[in-house]
Each structure stands twice: as structure tokens, then as C-alpha cells.
Amino acid sequence: MSPGAKVFVYGAKPLSLHNGILIVAVQDDLSRAQLESRVRPALEQALTTQAGEDIRLVVTIDPEVVDDAPELFSPAITVAEEPTDIDKSSSRFVDRDDEIEEDDDSLTPSWVSRPAASKGGPGPSHRANIAEARLNSRYQFENFVIGSSNRFAHAAAVAAAEAPGKAYNPLVIHGDSGLGKTHLLHAIGHYVINLYPSSRVRYVSSEEFVNDVINAIGENRTPALRRKYREIDVLLVDDIQFIENKDATQEEFFHTFNALHNENKQIVMTSDRPPSELRTLEERLRNRFSWGLQTEMLPPDLETRIAILRKKAATEKLTAPADVLEFIASKVQTNIRELEGALIRATAFANLNGTTVDLQLAQIVLKDLIAEGDDPEITAGMIMAQTAAYSEYTIEELCGPSRSRNLVLARQIAMYLCRELTEMSLPQIGSEFGGRDHTTVMHAERKIRKLMAEKHAVYNQVTELTARIRQQARQS
């Protein structure tokens, strides 16, 4: 390496080495350009030789990096671990044995661990922090399967969590629906709280942010709103594309962004598109989003899909042989949520029938669930219309306030199907069903998933409805 090149190495600070990606911060654009063009090949080769595995260098800018010491290769490099009213008894949705309450205590999502409710494990302040941050405990780095489609996004997420406000700020993770963006966002939050227990982390969906802004403006509470979003260390914003066309929200978000960024607080956002394609987003926001790093998540390859199913089966204690996992992975190619849904249906069916899943059973069960590639899009409207026709409730009732037990079951099945068959987010589904909270949709999803494995009637209703919805979609 030339002496000139060494100057740039000395100005660099390693942030993390994870999965073959070494993330290094430099002070400015010039240093980054030099490091990337002049030093990268030699450095990558030297590191690869030393580490015995392929090491790729990623350079990020951090104006705070102290340009005084040859810190590269110092022990500061951290290696992350792999990381009731009218009851229509004529309804098909009769579920006498099961108490279904839409807003009972179980509505509080299980992942919002309340300090008093948890036993063992991390201390109360840690749990309180996770609840405060609104993090889903199922979404951690440990249960995120890494493949070529998400390797870089995962490494960037780990780096942002290890050095909040320093590695990439903001970090934007974009990609199609169901590819794991939300999972990574929550995983960042968990990891930050583990590493820095006193840090204030907050996960928010863009819809929630929009509602918060609208309510705050309507109720003259903007100062309180500002405090809420600015007194945090790591802000995780999901599905940022929803603030497109929302002027007041963009204005508020712009100021929140600036306030946090100025104080080196970490901002991580997800989007279904790269920010440059968020056409109606104000230029000044698009510009800021490009300050840090944008990383794309792609559909996983077959091997990764099989590994995801294996992990899912293990964590959810679902038993399915390898050929079934391979069959499902070969059929469901683009959306990981659909992939998981197929496994849940096959194992639920086997469970109900007191048998184990085999390939033949999986093929039969999944015939109607799996789209034929060129299937037309399924909408919430179709799901509601079919559910209404099948259940003998009206769409107004499905979206209305009544909580009669069978109506609640019908509503929950419709919500479950929206989650499984459409790309709508939890808040979007909640809003379609009469402006319900996203936690209600989350609860419905969990509830139906459980009931399908326990009750023939529910399994059959969901299966029959799915077939009808798919048929309507094909005809329209």
C-alpha cells in the first residue's frame, strides 16, 4: 500500500465486522472516495487473507470520526453474533367453545412485554424499554436468516444498531412487501436496547406517525408530539412511503428528522421503493434520506427460503419434513409472509387430523392457497365481500363496532386473510375495518392462526373462503 493510501486508512474507524462485511467510517466524502478507489482492493485482499474468509469493505461518512490514530484493525472491531349484541346463530362462524373478545387484555400484543407480566429473563427496566419502544419480540437478528438477497441490508442493520447515529444515518431499507424489512427494523431496536440498555428506542409505523401528527394538530398538541419524537435516541420508521402526499406530516417529519440527525440520533426507515422513487415526497426529505445508506432487500433464493421455513418451523414448533419445506419453498417465491402462511396452513391441517405433514398432504392443502404466478391482485374489498356473503353478516357489520362473538370471528378471519393474501400493512387493514388499531389486526392474525390448528370448523371456513376469494380474483 502506498504511503498516501495509508493516510486514508489512518483516518478511518472500523465500526463493525459482520458476515464478511467490514464497515468503516471516515470523516468526509473525499476520504471515502480515496479509500474506496485507492485502498479498497489491497485492503480487502489483506483482510481476506488474514481472516481466511471473503471480507468486503463498506465505507460510510461520520464527520465526528477523529482523524488522529491508526485505529483500523484495532480491537474496537466488534464481531456481532449471528446474530355483544345480536348473535346470528345461523352464521357459519359459530364458535361456541371459544370466548372471542376483540378488545380483551390479550389484545395487548404478546410482544409488548409488560414488566409485571414477564417472568425471568432480562430485568424490568429492559422489558419496560422494549415495551416503550413498541418492539415485537419475534423479530430479532437471531431468527433472521441471512442469504444473498438480504446480506447487505442485514449487515447495515447490525452496524446501525452497534453504533447508533454513527454508522449510517439515516439507514433506509427498501424492497417489496413481505421480504423482512419490518423484521430488521425491530431487530435493530432489540439489539440497541441490549447493547445500550438506557437508550430510548421507538418503533413507529408511518400510519401511526401520520395519525399522531393529524391528532396533535387537531388538538393543538404539537409541542407534546415534538417531545415524543425528539426525545429518543433511535427512531425506527416503518413504511415511510405512506407519508407521500401528506404535507403536514412531511413538514413535521422533516423537523423531527433534522432535530434527531443534528444530535447524532439514529434514524432507520423502511420503504417499498427507493426514496428517489417516492415521487411526491418533498425534495428536501428525499435529499436527507440520501445522506446515509440505502440498501435494498430482494426476494430470497430457494436455499434461503428453505432455511427461513426451517427456522420458522423450529421457533414455532411446527413439524414438517424436509421435502415439504422444499415443496413450499419452491412454490412460494416472492413473499416470505406467504411462505410462512403456507407452512402454518399445512401444519394446522395435519394437527387437526392427528396426523403428520407429508408431501401429498401439503400438496392438497396448499392447492388453493398458493397463487398461480399470474393471479390477479386480491383486495380487501374482495375479502370483505366474500366474508360477508359467506358469514351472512354485512360489510358494514364487519367494519362496525359490534362485538358479538360470531361476528368477531368473521371479522378476525377477514383480517387474517387480508394479512395473508394482500400486501397491506397492519395499520392499513385496521383502517379498512372501521379504523381499528393495528394491534387489533395483529391479535386477529394470531388468534386465527391458533384456532385453525385447534378447530376443524375454523380451518374449513378459512380454507373455503380462501378458495372463493381466489376464484373471484381470477374472474374479475
Ligand SMILES: Nc1ncnc2c1ncn2[C@@H]1O[C@H](COP(=O)(O)OP(=O)(O)OP(=O)(O)O)[C@@H](O)[C@H]1O
Ligand atoms: N430473512 C428472514 N429470516 C426469517 N424470517 C424472515 C426473513 N425475512 C422475512 N421474514 C419473516 O417474513 C415475515 C414478513 O416479513 P416483514 O413483515 O418484515 O416484511 P416487510 O418487508 O416489512 O413487509 P411489508 O412491507 O408488507 O410490511 C415476517 O414474519 C418475518 O419474520
